Amino acid sequence: MTWAVVSIVLLSIVKILMTCLPTGPVEWLIRKFEIHAKLCESNVTITLDGKILEGENKLKIIHSLNEATFLKKYYIYPGTEEFYLHPENRESPFVIETKEGKKDVTLYVYCSNQHIEVVKQYKNKILAYRLLSKNPQKWAFSA
Numbered sequence: 001m002t003w004a005v006v007s008i009v010l011l012s013i014v015k016i017l018m019t020c021l022p023t024g025p026v027e028w029l030i031r032k033f034e035i036h037a038k039l040c041e042s043n044v045t046i047t048l049d050g051k052i053l054e055g056e057n058k059l060k061i062i063h064s065l066n067e068a069t070f071l072k073k074y075y076i077y078p079g080t081e082e083f084y085l086h087p088e089n090r091e092s093p094f095v096i097e098t099k100e101g102k103k104d105v106t107l108y109v110y111c112s113n114q115h116i117e118v119v120k121q122y123k124n125k126i127l128a129y130r131l132l133s134k135n136p137q138k139w140a141f142s143a
Contacts, residue, residue, distance in 0.1 A: 037100055038066045045097045068131035076126055084119045084128050
């Protein structure tokens with residue numbers, strides 16, 4: 001009889017934890033699987049045409065990317081990776097080198113008037129996605 005009561009109590013606790021996780025574990029899960037992570041100014045290097053950006057331009061770009069809204073992810077078919085990394089009819093991208101956890105990540109950021117295209121490369125994986133920023137044209141041509 002006592003084993004039945006104990007098992008019911010344990011199942012109830014498991015059910016409660018599964019249906020309403022505390023904020024800490026939920027945020028950890030979200031950060032673990034998010035595509036567009038926040039950038040920290042201390043471990044970010046931004047270059048444009050081989051020139052390293054510093055100061056206010058760097059802060060403006062980081063802030064715009066951190067505040068940008070994720071719109072959609074593109075599927076990259078095998079063999080088309082080079083098209084995303086080096087498109088033919090685009091201006092040179094902002095190249096952002098950073099670390100996400102233990103991984104070295106390179107972001108290629110292409111700006112237009114309406115949105116921002118980001119190609120994220122780490123290890124042998126490539127992800128492409130689109131962001132919506134309030135004013136990408138402000139910093140797209142300021143460097």
